[in-house]
Amino acid sequence: MGNEQLAIHGGPKVKTKPFGTGKRFGDEEIRELKEALDQNTLFYHSGNKVKTFLERFNELYGIRYSVAASSGTAAIHVALGAAGVSVGDEVITSPITDQGTLIGILYQNAIPVFADLDPRTYNMDPKSIVDRITPKTKAILVVHLAGNPADMDAVMDIARRYKLKVVEDCAQSYMTRYKGRCVGTIGDYGCFSTNDFKHISTGDGGLVTVNSGKEEDFRVVHAFADKNYQRLQGEVFRELNYLAPNYRMTELQGAVGIAQLKKLPEICEKRHQYGERMTEGIRDLPGILPPKVTEGGWSSYWFYMLRLDGSRLNCTREVFSSALGAEGIPNHPGYIPEVVYRQPLFQKRQAYPGSDFPFCLSETSYQPGICPEAEQILATAVRLPISEFFTESDIEDMVRGIRKVALHYAK
16 A cells, blocks of 8 residues: 555545444433423422433443532532642643643642653653652642553552542543543542543533542532532522532533433544554554553543654654645644643733732743653644444544555655
8 A cells, every 4th residue: 555646646546435424412411401391490409310320421430429510610610629739839730632631630739740641652751750849839730641541559659659539531532441440430539520621521521430438438429519508408598618619500501411422432442453453463563553442441532632753754743644645635734733731821920910829839840842752743733533322333433544645755
């Protein structure tokens, strides 16, 4: 195939048939929504849909307690607040993530600190985590990127040694497993998103797992998501001891979640199969570095992101991406435009207009180069979509397209 003319140069395209598509929502969601409306209340505490959604989620994940929230961003804020993260504390996290990972840290007037990443798994490097720990460190906020589990044995060992809380950001990693355990059940808290761009969707929404299994911890999390109201078992206490937001999930979100949750195992299994087939099909190519699943891990592939070794290819990342697109294979050079600490908020050290608080409480640096591996990942990555609605033929076409382009540009 190395001699085959690229489509970008006038040759035949690899992908000529449309990718498989499907409907995410159907009659099951409609039935659940009608039942929610027939309750004559959409308030989570008065209705049964959010409660049922949580019960089903707990059964699926093998846990005792979880709390619903209005978004994945809210779920992370709730977990951090419940963990006791407060003014001036430092929270170590990943520099390749959505800003939703960071908002809760700053809302607690704490300081995000960025650890570097493993160049092939794209998850936090345990050595870099240790290097970032100071007397102000309160928690590690682990991001399981794109369905791939982080090295949780190492993370939990660090947390025990330094007496830190662990919050898992599982927004992109439903049903992802690490050594047989679902991510989100290993740290102190696990946080999930049900926005419209995740494995399952309720439009927006989130979940927090409470992994101690202790009722008192569950009560703290539950209250923090609801203005510190205590609404369990019919009781309603309004004692306000500290600030907590209103991040309640509605019965409409819970209703859709019940129907979506039934589809989740099949969705994740299909994505896993497709992601593994992609790696198998391209692992021998010169200049192509497939993503590496963490040892002992099982990925549910929210997307597929490979890297290019420029020393073995006669093209730039942008040329490679354009050539692949011309073959009919959708892709995007990179993931987020740059590591999050390059955003103006961090470069100006300004979370609030006209103020340097809470950054003034820390000497944390956000200079270019503090996470060199993360910066290189974004500079060399090519991201491809994976969908449970794709067909096996679609995946084979994607493999063929990558092979065609890589072999053409191989040195």
